[in-house]
Amino acid sequence: MLLQLPTETLCLISAQLENQHNRLHLASSCRRLYTALHRTIFxxxxxxxxxxxxxxxxxxxxxxxxxxxxxxxxxxxxxxxxxxxxxxxxxxxxxxxxxxxxxxxxxxxxxxxxxxxxxxxxxxxxxxxxxxxxxxxxxxxxxxxxxxxxxxxxxxxxxxxxxxxxxxxxxxxxxxxxxxxEEAWAAPRDTEGWSETELMLPFFNFPAMRKLGGHMLYDGWEWTEEENQRNPWGLPVEIGCSNVTDIDLRMSCANDGLQTWIRSCKALKTFRYSHGGATVAYEPSNHRRLYEALLLHKTTLQAVSISEDEYGIDPEENENFFLGSFADFTNLKTLHAPCTGIVEQEEGRPTQSLVDILPPSLELLSLFYHDMELLVWLLEECELLLDSNVCPKLGTICIRHCGLNETEIAHKVENLKLRCEDAGVSLRNFHSDSRDEMEYWDSVWPFDHDFDQ
Structure with missing residues (x-):
């Protein structure tokens, strides 16, 4: 019965086996299966x-x-x-x-x-x-x-x-x-630990490499101008030496701002980073250094996503939490970031407007906040952004929140929704770390890989 199945079906059956050892045994069991599978299973x-x-x-x-x-x-x-x-x-x-x-x-x-x-x-x-x-x-x-x-x-x-x-x-x-x-992905064996980002440095020297990602990686090697040519293993990590265009780090810790990874690239197109909090290391991300490195790619970056663990270190306790303005990122289409990371503040109140820190090329804007007062400001700023037409290509606004139950806030959200409809802009509300949010970003993010599934 098995041997009478079409080759395509036999390949699907082989793909369901857990490891290569079992696939090889299946292919070796008879001439028919060997002919059908011996190349595809490799x-x-x-x-x-x-x-x-x-x-x-x-x-x-x-x-x-x-x-x-x-x-x-x-x-x-x-x-x-x-x-x-x-x-x-x-x-x-x-x-x-x-x-x-x-x-x-x-x-x-x-x-x-x-x-x-x-x-x-x-x-x-x-x-x-x-x-x-x-x-x-x-x-x-x-x-x-x-x-x-x-x-x-x-x-x-x-x-x-x-x-x-x-x-x-x-x-x-x-x-x-x-x-x-072209693509490499890494994670630690221990789900309660981490692996060093340095372990992936060799991949920056491979000529066809384009996409580099990982889960629960820790960036602790300090980049200095005196030591930026070689790391402790004698491996060259010169500025602009790599063809990597996409970096995607989940649940990780950029304690030094991923200086080596970002600076090694010639022209980044997408960058996504989410902080893993105490699961990885109870140390803050150095957003300032990360932003300074990203500035090297302000004319090529098309998508930037930077997320923080909402149960981790309070942004007010991290002196390097602030990123900076993205107005000069002339090719940026997608931006996901914390409000307090891109808007300057004094005594907890914003001193800038969104229209001053966003690029005209933006198509998708996603922001999240850390207190309810900032949410009210964000909703009002989104209306001003629509009125200004600073981002004429803007098609989607996403707001990540911890709850929109208060009457005043719910009313403002409804008003913003109507304004967005009139402007032909889609408004999406996501509860922090909800499945809907994760599925949405997986569907729109340009970095395409399957290893982290």
């Missing part, structure tokens, strides 16, 4: 799913896959998407035990290590760790062979020295190791 590859204390055969997945592409090099070029869940490193093996029954082909592995490193001491250590079944050591040999890779996703494991070292070597290589890689 287009998108998902490997590893390590959890401490749970016996997951991740090393068997990785070792079988590595042997397959070494023995069939044409299959390596088929892989376009690589999704890596957390994997075992030397540290996790030391803490939770080493795997057993490793399929170790010494001739192949010694040859691959010699190709990867000319350092004899490093070769000896690498071979030993491969034989012990440390997945990190195997992945560092496997990933560079995927020379047609378009997208890659990491769930970073603790001290993944082999994989990170491989990425640094690839970033320094004169001949591009990943000439077609």
């Amino acid at each position: 287009v998108e590859v998902k490997l590893c799913a390590y959890r401490p204390g749970v016996p997951v055969p991740e090393i068997r997945q990785v070792s079988q896959f590595l042997y397959t592409i070494v023995r069939n090099p044409d299959l390596a070029s088929v892989v376009q998407v690589l999704d890596l869940c957390s994997w075992q490193t030397k540290t996790t093996c030391d803490n939770h035990g080493y795997p057993s029954d490793i399929d170790f082909d010494r001739d192949i592995m010694e040859r691959l290590v010699r190709e990867a490193s000319s350092d004899s001491k490093r070769q000896v250590t690498w071979i030993k760790d491969l034989e012990c079944g440390i997945t990190d050591a195997w992945l560092a040999l496997m990933i560079p062979r995927l020379n047609n890779l378009r997208k890659i996703s990491f769930i970073w494991s603790i001290q993944a020295d082999y994989v990170y070292g491989m990425l640094i070597d690839a970033a320094k290589a004169e001949t591009p190791v990943f000439p077609h890689l």
Whole structure:
């Protein structure tokens, strides 16, 4: 019955299997399935799913896959998407035990290590760790062979020295190791911790890279004019060295304002950042430094979104909360930001008007506030914005709120809604962090990726 199904249906069945190991077994079970699946299952590859204390055969997945592409090099070029869940490193093996029954082909592995490193001491250590079944050591040999890779996703494991070292070597290589890689996404294994933004720096040196994102990343490396050419690993991070155009960080901490990431780009088109609050690190975002870096891209940025954790540090306690005016961002179409981040204030009262700080190119404006008095001001300012025609292309106004139940405020919202209808502008109200808000932004945001789903 199964073998009589159309090839398209067999591919859909294969895609539902949890990992690459099972897909390979399915494809190898008979000639019909091999013919139908052996190439398609290599287009998108998902490997590893390590959890401490749970016996997951991740090393068997990785070792079988590595042997397959070494023995069939044409299959390596088929892989376009690589999704890596957390994997075992030397540290996790030391803490939770080493795997057993490793399929170790010494001739192949010694040859691959010699190709990867000319350092004899490093070769000896690498071979030993491969034989012990440390997945990190195997992945560092496997990933560079995927020379047609378009997208890659990491769930970073603790001290993944082999994989990170491989990425640094690839970033320094004169001949591009990943000439077609366009998108990378990263997150930490521990949902109550974070990974450093520095782990993603090698990707800024890959020529085809365009989109870089992550979840629960921490930016703690201070950018200084004296040290802006190289980081502690000796990797070049020069201003304007990268072709990355889209940055998307969720639930993260920009303690230094993401200086290195933003300044490394030649011409950013979209930038989205949301602060993770105490979930990541109970430290404030440095909006001022972030804004100063974004100014380098004021003629190319088309969309900017900056969100703060409403249960995190009070903006009044963060001396670097204020961003600045976006009037000079001449190509900006979408802006999502806190009112107190873009409007100057004295003693808690705004001293600027929206018409003075927004660009004429704006099409979608989304603002949120931190107190009810500011909401009243915002509603009145939106009416003035409509009257001024400063933003002639404006099509949507979004207001993120904590509640619109008071009679006076509800009345003002209704008046603004009528004014928007007359001006041909859509008015949307979202309760903070509601599902409706998240779904809306996923539908309108130009950064297109699936790794964070």
